[in-house]
Amino acid sequence: MWRALTVFRFASLGYAAILMANSFRTYERPWLGWAVLGVMAAWSIFASIAYAEKKRRGWPLLIADLVVTLAVLLASQWVIPPVLLQGGAATIPMAWVASPVLAWASTGGRRAGVFAALTIGAADLWLRGSVSYATVNATVLLVLAGFVIGYVVHLALESEARMQAATELEAATRERERLARGIHDGVLQVLALIARRGAELGGEAAELGKLAGQQESALRALVSVQQPAHQAGEADLRETLGQFASPLVELALPATPVPVPQGVALELAAAVGSALDNVRVHCGPAAKAWVLLELEGPAITVTVRDNGPGIPEGRLDQAAAEGRLGVAQSIVGRMRDIGGTALITSAADGTEVELRYPK
Amino acid sequence: MTKIMVVDDHPMWREGVARDLAEAGYDVIATAGEGAQAIRVGGSLKPEVMVLDLQLPDMSGVDVIKGVMAAHPNVRILVLSASAEHQDVLEAVKAGALGYLVKSAGHDEFLEAVRRTAEGDAVFTAGLAGLVLGEYRRLAAAPVSSGSENPRLTDRETEILRLVAKGLSYRQIADRLVLSHRTVQNHVQNTLGKLQLHNRVELVRYAIEQGLDDTPSNS
Structure with missing residues (x-):
């Protein structure tokens, strides 16, 4: 981008020089014209060097660029006869005035580009003293250039940032896989061993063992790396539900990915999460729960079952009648929102929440 | 011992x-x-x-x-x-x-x-039951490989496997379905047996396709 701007600067400088060589005889002060051209050449060289370094591309340089360009443009009034100027003749710098517009747009985006273009347009207008077809035309072109370049730069930066994020994600995934292998071979084994021995020893050791066991489950869920078999905007429901695995929650999942839209995965996970919270509240901290994920044809079923005492008959209806939106209601509501259903059944050996999503 | x-x-x-x-x-x-x-x-x-x-x-x-x-x-x-x-x-x-x-x-x-x-x-842990259930469902949806049919679960087997995957013990399943403990055990065993048999048949078929046909005969 900046190299392209340098090329443009020198190309437009060459054009201005050719115009000058062609018509300096009609000018009021040809020597001043050549001097202005000299300033333009000097500034072109300086700006090319200055813009090449990223840390110098700040507002001071941009403002200086605009000011020099304005000065060169306004100097035209002492060089070119006013009659010619009002007749729409070319100014000394000609297309060279677009350089700061492009620089502003590249750095500050669309708004900065349009601002620089309007500033130069205004100077041009003041110079010629009247609104002419040529002035408006030139200004419109400048504004368009500022806008388009600003927009393109914005897009380029955005895609570069995305590219960067994707590369980082890939590197992170690879690192995670490497870590996961290491952790499988070592840390998980030792944690499981501590959990086992602790339980055998009893007492305080059992407490430690239990903690080790919880950490083992958490760590295993964290490092289990699945192939990203899903497309953008889709999630593998197995991974989404993986977060719930713990010593008290056993997951039963298929071996192959269960792709669903991201939003559906989040809603289903939220529904499962509140069902599990409900288990903790109503069945105590020692109750076990199971989460079964099934993909049958196009339909997905997630079942959450606990081994608690079950819900007393009529309890759910009673809560609803009292106007309290129980957890059960919120689960049903969530499922309805994504076009699915929720069925809650209760028996003496536990409660089951069956979530169905027809996909 | x-x-x-x-x-x-x-x-x-x-x-x-x-x-x-x-x-x-x-x-x-x-x-x-x-x-x-x-x-x-x-x-x-x-x-x-x-x-x-x-x-x-x-x-x-x-x-x-x-x-x-x-x-x-x-x-x-x-x-x-x-x-x-x-x-x-x-x-x-x-x-x-x-x-x-x-x-x-x-x-x-x-x-x-x-x-x-x-x-x-x-x-069978609940986790394994989930995997086996998923495998049967995958096979049911997959195109049938030439020659043999993919194994299928009976309705009873599906029902029992789902209950295992939801964490019920064989005893609880037997009570719920009014079956004997042994019958539940046999059904679960069958689901695994069919899958292993299918796997062996597939392996043999694969071996024949890949190698045996090309083996030059000695006669």
Whole structure:
């Protein structure tokens, strides 16, 4: 981008020089014209060097660029006869005035580009003293250039940032896989061993063992790396539900990915999460729960079952009648929102929440 | 006394498991830390039960199972794994392992699983039931390979497998469906048996397609 701007600067400088060589005889002060051209050449060289370094591309340089360009443009009034100027003749710098517009747009985006273009347009207008077809035309072109370049730069930066994020994600995934292998071979084994021995020893050791066991489950869920078999905007429901695995929650999942839209995965996970919270509240901290994920044809079923005492008959209806939106209601509501259903059944050996999503 | 072999590359874990089994009255005839060693020793000492870790340094758990089963077809393998890598576990069970337990399982749960494995009963955790259920569903949706039909579950088998996957014990399932404990056990065993049979048929077919047809005949 900046190299392209340098090329443009020198190309437009060459054009201005050719115009000058062609018509300096009609000018009021040809020597001043050549001097202005000299300033333009000097500034072109300086700006090319200055813009090449990223840390110098700040507002001071941009403002200086605009000011020099304005000065060169306004100097035209002492060089070119006013009659010619009002007749729409070319100014000394000609297309060279677009350089700061492009620089502003590249750095500050669309708004900065349009601002620089309007500033130069205004100077041009003041110079010629009247609104002419040529002035408006030139200004419109400048504004368009500022806008388009600003927009393109914005897009380029955005895609570069995305590219960067994707590369980082890939590197992170690879690192995670490497870590996961290491952790499988070592840390998980030792944690499981501590959990086992602790339980055998009893007492305080059992407490430690239990903690080790919880950490083992958490760590295993964290490092289990699945192939990203899903497309953008889709999630593998197995991974989404993986977060719930713990010593008290056993997951039963298929071996192959269960792709669903991201939003559906989040809603289903939220529904499962509140069902599990409900288990903790109503069945105590020692109750076990199971989460079964099934993909049958196009339909997905997630079942959450606990081994608690079950819900007393009529309890759910009673809560609803009292106007309290129980957890059960919120689960049903969530499922309805994504076009699915929720069925809650209760028996003496536990409660089951069956979530169905027809996909 | 039931003869058992323990295969695990983690020495501390291996010793711990062997000690627990010995204390519970089993005869631990050998331990091994590598797959090749497990196949060699397992083939010659012929343990009745093998407790096998799926992550071994030299070869995959599935290949170890295949190797051991080839050398000693009557062995009953219980897979014990630190990781819950779904595909690996499913492949291990399809290759002939009788059951699967995560290493975080409790002491009693582990001994119970070994006892049932020694009796030739499939050891189904809820997690494994979910995997097997998923595999049947995948096969039902997959195109049928030429020649044979993909195995299917009966309605009863599906019902029972779902209940296992939801954490019900065989006893609870038997009560709920008004069946005997043994019948529930048999249904679960069948689901695994059909899958293993299908796997063997597929392997033979694959071998024929890949090699035997091209073998130059001697006649």
